[in-house]
Amino acid sequence: MRLTAEPIDIGTRTPTVLLNSADASEIGVHPLDRVRIQFDGGTTTGIVEVTDELVSRGVLGVTRPLGHVTGPVDVVVADKPESVVHLREKLVGEELEIEELRTIVEDIERDRLNDVELSAFVSGVFANGLSREEMQSLTSCMVDVGETLEWEQAPIGDKHSIGGVAGNRVTPIVVAIVAAAGVPIPKTSSRAVTSAAGTADTLEVFCDVEFTLEEIREIVDRTNGCMVWGGSVDLSPVDDKIIRAETPLSIDPKGQIVASVLSKKKSAGSTHVVIDIPYGEGAKVETLSEAREIARDFNRVGQGLGMEIDCAITRGEQPVGRGVGPVLEARDVLAVLEGDGPDDLRIKSERLAQMLLDATGVEASAREILADGRAVEKFREIVDTQRGDPDVSVDDLVPGQHVAAYTADRDGMVTHVDNRRVNELARRAGAPKDIRAGVCLDCRVGERIQKGTELLTIHAQKESKLEQALSFAGANTPVRVLPEDEALVEQL
Amino acid sequence: MRLTAEPIDIGTRTPTVLLNSADASEIGVHPLDRVRIQFDGGTTTGIVEVTDELVSRGVLGVTRPLGHVTGPVDVVVADKPESVVHLREKLVGEELEIEELRTIVEDIERDRLNDVELSAFVSGVFANGLSREEMQSLTSCMVDVGETLEWEQAPIGDKHSIGGVAGNRVTPIVVAIVAAAGVPIPKTSSRAVTSAAGTADTLEVFCDVEFTLEEIREIVDRTNGCMVWGGSVDLSPVDDKIIRAETPLSIDPKGQIVASVLSKKKSAGSTHVVIDIPYGEGAKVETLSEAREIARDFNRVGQGLGMEIDCAITRGEQPVGRGVGPVLEARDVLAVLEGDGPDDLRIKSERLAQMLLDATGVEASAREILADGRAVEKFREIVDTQRGDPDVSVDDLVPGQHVAAYTADRDGMVTHVDNRRVNELARRAGAPKDIRAGVCLDCRVGERIQKGTELLTIHAQKESKLEQALSFAGANTPVRVLPEDEALVEQL
Structure with a gap:
């Protein structure tokens, strides 16, 4: 189908194109399908999103990764990339060969996979694991698409x-x-x-x-x-892209x-x-x-x-x-x-x-x-x-001035300090963006403490962030204190 | 963080908000994270995308599903929905209870899951299957979020x-x-x-x-x-939304x-x-x-x-x-x-x-x-x-006038007519949008045929679509014809 490419100022990760729903139906594509675009200067592939209003009939809206595509273009249905076959194989538990993993790594590196596909790969690896041979193959492929450092001496x-x-x-x-x-x-x-x-x-x-x-x-x-x-530096560029799918799912296969x-x-x-x-x-x-x-x-x-x-x-x-x-x-x-x-x-x-x-x-x-x-x-x-101050002292490193304590609400023993919750608490206080924000631990697992003992000190650069952090701490028990007779036996 | 909500004319499926990368870092969120938005009129949740240019610092770009959010807003990090925990459990092969599946179904119905999460759910069901109890629970939950028809008589x-x-x-x-x-x-x-x-x-x-x-x-x-x-009619609205993730992966658990x-x-x-x-x-x-x-x-x-x-x-x-x-x-x-x-x-x-x-x-x-x-x-x-012509005859139903035959390139036996490829061939010819386009089968599995025999007749409404179809047929063997001595034994 003959369309006119017009830029849409959206910095998508993938080479997304927007089609009017009538044109999409005419071409025979659905959201997340791919189209082959022939333009004055070559041929490329776009991932389809469909809109009723943002682009008119006859227009191909091209997002920034495809900014070089302009003017009259011919648009036809394109096949899915070969890697989609292999990530489906991984989902059903098949072991992938190095050349199959290479298609996936290369397509991730070039942002050719949409979020659904990227997530399916991460999900497949999470659900079915990787054999050692697959790990080695995947590692090699990831190295191959990145920059490398070489050294004359050894060991490094x-x-x-x-x-x-x-x-x-x-x-x-x-x-x-x-x-x-x-x-x-x-x-x-x-x-x-x-x-x-x-x-x-x-x-x-x-x-x-x-x-x-x-x-x-x-x-x-x-x-x-x-x-x-x-x-x-681009030592393993694919890794950062995979994190995009791992983070929302909180998984790390x-x-x-x-x-x-x-x-x-x-x-x-x-x-x-x-x-x-x-x-x-x-x-x-x-x-x-x-x-x-x-x-x-x-x-x-x-x-x-x-x-x-x-x-x-x-x-x-x-x-x-x-x-x-x-x-x-x-x-x-x-x-x-x-x-x-x-x-x-x-x-x-x-x-x-x-x-x-x-x-x-x-x-x-x-x-x-x-x-x-x-x-x-x-x-x-x-x-x-590395252009820092070589004479820095501990006293130069000043924590955020808004400070509050998180205290024990009962006598007992500290049985757990939760990494995720402490991290999240420090984030609510403003870290890492506010570099002086965070949490200081005033207790250790196994310590016997009394009601009112300070367990954590929260530092923030802004009053509002300190409040958000305190509200998170109150609702999420970053430190678990149990009465001594329950510390060993927890009844569920 | 205090921002000003401004509409962005993008018809996303999910309640997406665009943040300037500096603001996103200040709030402490990454792409696909969620923020809680307090506006004049209530509180809602948005899924984050990050941009350097499309929205300035201090602005919250709201896409159409959040069109009601305008003016000054307070934006803070929000937790992931509870359903994300359960779709991760499904990925590791756990059996889900009905109330857990309900959180997933309800979040899909309300478009609260981003593509990565939706894909992980479909991937988990594909990789690990559903027990009969899970199937029954999932079905009930899907019925509960849709419309229903009730009849006085039985059977239906x-x-x-x-x-x-x-x-x-x-x-x-x-x-x-x-x-x-x-x-x-x-x-x-x-x-x-x-x-x-x-x-x-x-x-x-x-x-x-x-x-x-x-x-x-x-x-x-x-x-x-x-x-x-x-x-x-909305008999099972969640089903259509799940298809969005199944289609790109060509899976159907x-x-x-x-x-x-x-x-x-x-x-x-x-x-x-x-x-x-x-x-x-x-x-x-x-x-x-x-x-x-x-x-x-x-x-x-x-x-x-x-x-x-x-x-x-x-x-x-x-x-x-x-x-x-x-x-x-x-x-x-x-x-x-x-x-x-x-x-x-x-x-x-x-x-x-x-x-x-x-x-x-x-x-x-x-x-x-x-x-x-x-x-x-x-x-x-x-x-x-249903407001159609009750006197319709077969002759009223005229196929597309651009016609070409796909013929056998050798003597032999038809051993397979591939459903997917025949469907794709008909789509390339313009179906279903061009209702008169498609394919007529002129052969059946088991038939002995000679080189040049017509295997398929392709109909199109447009010459260019006919050419696309023929080019697809030439490259993809929709009908497999093998010499008779190879029809039984295929050597790989």
């Missing part, structure tokens, strides 16, 4: 936490220790999606985190480490986690990686057996890709450190580096750093490097190289 | 085909026979989604098919039958089929229903054992809902009748009613009508009613009541 270290634990800000400490020991560690981190702060958000309190691949190489060449935001993490590590040129797998009530992985299984997947799939992966299975049933939110976490990090700060954060960081040093065959003690000040010196050097 | 007959077979236009013939035998049959049908013609599209060749519930009741009171489009069909039948007040379950290569159900299983599901779930369901398991490995497309199918239907027409269409219609008459306990012979002209007389009476 790296670490990653699969997430889900609030305040778990070990990265800057591990990077500082490992880099100080002489092992290059080009660490990229993410920003918050559903948490109160991603590692990149916390690091940004100290210094810039957005750099090009070339700049990253220079920082690492100079300091042995870096602490940057992965989103500013195991096989997808492995492919997501290892694709970024492989693209970063890492040879030795320590993976932190927290487990427990309220963590992403709930049980020890599940944590062990995913650890084995990481080991084997990493091996298949030529990387040595060591997994640390850690306790994740409560947050790590005291602060949750960019500035509050940054305070903990700097305190630990200076020989102070929360014990759990220090011990966990030392242990992960030691595992990585051992794996790379470097004879060095993480504890000593932290204790004798080499780590904090390295940290300040990296901060300086 | 009905029939349904689960679809997938091109040209399978038994409905008008069955309705005419059963209504002539004195059993009320308030039949609603659908329009084409992916086929060349839905029953409603074919019936529209004869008469109007869009009526209100009150009009339907009058037509049935007068003639004992009706042949109307179900989409003009079994449990969903049962709930979809039975919800419409229950809402129509039917007491006795015959279900046509075609099976075979290229049909919706591929194997006999699968067909039997879905038949048992229909029986039991129908029983639980107080209906008697009888299933006919039929051969579906090739189209039924000769014509595929509204007018071409209408010709077959009228020809059979007048004692002529394709044998397979006549025999299948008689058999289904007889099953329904037997089930309702009415002593009557479907074959006799068809043979002695009572059926065609009833058909013309219903057509007349």
